[in-house]
């Protein structure tokens with residue numbers, strides 16, 4: 528299913544933060560959303576999953592309207608959102624955290640590293656292990672579209688390299704992945720489509736190749752300068 532946004536605007540504290548964003552995260556594709564701090568990336572993902580309302584525009588998943596629906600309904604339609612901050616149930620074990628949504632053996636298939644940590648309290652896992660746990664849980668819900676918000680925050684690049692192939696495989700199996708990522712180069716290496724958000728508006732959308740090949744093009748998009 529495609530995730531489609533048309534002319535979406537979002538406000539925070541009464542101030543417009545995202546303006547008239549039109550984008551598609553296609554089925555079976557990794558779509559990356561880049562942009563400087565404070566550009567509105569997190570806010571846009573939150574509007575898609577229903578954490579905050581959109582003040583304007585349409586959001587659809589597989590042709591079904593998400594706009595105006597409660598979060599639970601959006602999840603039933605197949606949308607999953609991994610928010611910033613690696614929220615695990617710290618006092619439950621890794622196994623218990625996974626069992627809330629699915630079979631721990633399937634999570635271990637995705638991330639064999641979790642096997643020897645299954646009976647450890649999730650709060651005691653490393654940041655990288657917690658992120659694997661959070662990602663595995665989201666994948667086990669079988670999402671049609673997955674929003675990922677800065678999974679790599681505070682993680683070593685090696686761990687990020689470990690997570691990205693799992694995301695690629697998920698997309699190859701048909702999921703529409705929309706990835707917000709601060710490691711622009713790592714994200715672009717994976718991307719089928721790239722968007723750049725600067726000051727709340729899109730400054731780039733389409734083939735990631737020019738951004739991959741030219742730091743100057745990437746910088747121009749980040750600055751919102753299309754001269």
Ligand SMILES: Nc1ncnc2c1ncn2[C@@H]1O[C@H](COP(=O)(O)OP(=O)(O)OP(=O)(O)O)[C@@H](O)[C@H]1O
Nearest residue numbers: 539540544562563564565566567568569570571677
């Ligand atoms: N809960 C909130 N209340 C009021 N303003 C907010 C709130 N959350 C974010 N903002 C403001 O909205 C703007 C966009 O923030 P947002 O977190 O969406 O950007 P971002 O691109 O995800 O940045 P970062 O990479 O730093 O997370 C910023 O100016 C921020 O200060």
